[in-house]
Amino acid sequence: MSFLNSLASIVGSDYVLTGENALPFLSDWRGRYTANAIAIVRPSSVESIVHIVQLCKQYNIAIVPQGGNTGLCGGSIPNSNSKDSIILSSTRLNKIREIDLSNNSIVVEAGCTLQKLQDISLANNRYFPLSLASEGTCTIGGNLATNAGGTQVLRYGNIRELTLGIEVVGPDGDIVDLLRALRKDNTGYSLKDLYIGSEGTLGIITAATLKLFPICNKKWAILVPLSSIENAITLLMETRCFFDSSLTAFELISQFSLKLSLDFLNDKRYRLDSNFIDHPWFILLEISVIDGIREVDDFMSNRINFFMEKCIDLGYIDDAIISSDNLHFASLWHLRESIPLAEKNFGKGIKHDISLPISLIPIFLSDMKKSLDVYFNGVRIVVFGHLGDGNLHYNVFRSINQSEENLLSLQCQIYDLVHSKVYELGGSISAEHGIGQLKVNELQKYKNANALGIMLRLKKSIDPDNIMNPGKILDI
């Protein structure tokens, strides 16, 4: 039997896609990578994944796991220099296996979308806090494989901190069952943490046990204009001290990013006064309380007003828009969440997903501006991100008279400029999007050589035939 026929005998011929049917799976969300694959395979059970992996091992064919294909580093698209591959799409493996309210935990399969998990948690009077603008499409497997972050990390941590257990099919087809629902489990090396963030290079994540939380019944979104980045950091410190764990998000938006989002939405519901917009920086912060009792809401509402007035008096902030109801709350968030789509609409750019010690962010921003002015005068910078986590999306777009192709051809030089500064300041070249195929060279430059050596030895020992997502993270 041919390889394709054998695949069809495992999952059914309807779920082995080739030709035209395969095309939607072969390009990434940003449109930066397009590749070929022998087929797209769409299994719906762990057992069929085991058989697919065994078959690929027998034929020495690589497996590229793909969830929602919203990754921003080309990890879910085959590397064109690697051996022949299939894409294993997880979206049919999407059941909720179990929910345990007394343990505040849920067991979900990898292809379940983040949105579905959030909705099911809410229907069970619980909250799953991971929140990304791609949540309608991205999957839990992809979230785990990239160790996704998003807007609520400040309060709840990234998905690594939300994970109790994991189930993986390894490169031999063995099921590594680490699906514990325990808060305490000191039984040797934490293999769960090895698979989280491994971007499909060590195995296929098939399920996970995740933590659930009480629902915050009342939330406020507050949009604050600021005259300097230093003031944004002072506001972060003060807000943390004043609101402690009720501060659930602290997002930075540059003026250019806000204007891009407003233009993209082009709707009077999102209109802001020109005096308000006439600031270089904005913070969207979120305050949440669990109770939702009238007295508690009123108390918190008064505290928020008191705090904002105090900040205006002290000169950290010039103004603040405090959400008045759920619709207003959603529209303020929509302004922030629309930035990636507005950027996509604006064109292709050179994206940096960096993290820095928060205190050094002003130095980074001013040094970068000077360097870009000297070497790439006129390029436009979209800066936004999760300031509360020290995570900036620092994206460079073409100058008015420059072609997109010309800008993209400068990727290595612009990466050098930005990433070497990040490295000098003790930051990271990938805060939450991962390495994929986009930043393999960058990782080699900036990761500690001994740490890189251990990563390489781990990869070779777990996947000696290099069939799991070759050419991603590491240059093998």
Ligand SMILES: Cc1cc2nc3c(=O)[nH]c(=O)nc-3n(C[C@H](O)[C@H](O)[C@H](O)COP(=O)(O)OP(=O)(O)OC[C@H]3O[C@@H](n4cnc5c(N)ncnc54)[C@H](O)[C@@H]3O)c2cc1C
């Ligand atoms: C509009 C937009 C906003 C975004 N905002 C954020 C954000 O705020 N924070 C953030 O962290 N990310 C963000 N992202 C990036 C992206 O959504 C995340 O990286 C997400 O976790 C990817 O999930 P996915 O299912 O789409 O994975 P994919 O794109 O399909 O895959 C990503 C990587 O995971 C691997 N993988 C996928 N499934 C599995 C599996 N079952 N087993 C093993 N490996 C697997 C793939 O091989 C690939 O290497 C955003 C993306 C978009 C388009």
